[in-house]
Amino acid sequence: MKPWILGLTGGIGSGKSAAASHFGSLGVHLVDADQAARWVVEPGRPALTHIVDRFGEQILQGDGALDRAALRTRIFQAPEERQWLEQLLHPLIREEIRNVLDEARSPYAILVSPLLVESAAQRQMSQRVLVVDVPEQVQIERTVQRDQVPEEQVRAILQAQASREERLRHAHDVLVNDRDLAWLQREVERLHEFYLSLQGGQS
Incomplete structure (x- = not known):
């Protein structure tokens, strides 16, 4: 049976790559649009x-x-x-x-894309959308630390991406990633169990 496709997205600094990599370690097939x-x-x-x-x-x-x-x-x-x-x-x-x-x-596969909401074609490939969401201030702090770039540059990138509201409007599931990595991984495992129970991505 063909796997159903989960679209995984989130703004810069939201932790979508960390979430994707943990799904991957659980045996889920990933493709990264970037x-x-x-x-x-x-x-x-x-x-x-x-x-x-x-x-x-x-x-x-x-x-x-x-x-x-x-x-x-x-x-x-x-x-x-x-x-x-x-x-x-x-x-x-x-x-x-x-x-x-x-x-x-794998029973389902994941399309990881920062532009899932902006790209109708990529959204149409997904039967379900998971948004990794964090408060904007956290996005800025994480990205400044990770990429060693000035805050203005991060704000400019945020402006160019879909707004948080727009992303959440398309979400079937939301993972709020405002704690530590261990917590994020536990949430991914919980979602993974749920996704394995779904037929064609619909609950």
Whole structure:
């Protein structure tokens, strides 16, 4: 029987990666949308050739890999370039995610994506949505500590992501991650037991 798909999301610094990794250690098959986005532009993949054709060789690093910072700078200045890039990459990322999910042998599989709420296509792939949620101040403190970046930068990222309210509106389940890692892992184990009892992700 094909596994049903749980979409796992949360804002920056919410702990969604820690939650995902604990689900993984329980034997749940995971696919990470961010990783899929990186795979599709690796050297030798057709997408990278298209990007170089469009933006020129200066978009590459010395080793032939994509220079993400240079590309970000280019597309932030020109909305039409960003649109072009999204039209090129989004179908490829979707296909990559599908391929990885098709390999799943666990009763349910997880699509981990920071943009699950913003991306209708990714949301449609999921039968159920779990949001890892924390108060905004906690998100900011954790991210500043983890990435050693200024608070303003974290606030700017928060502004660009879906609002907490918007994410919670799409949630079937919410894991409030405002305690320690041991507590988060116990919550994941509790949800895992519940998810194993579900048919097709619906309770």
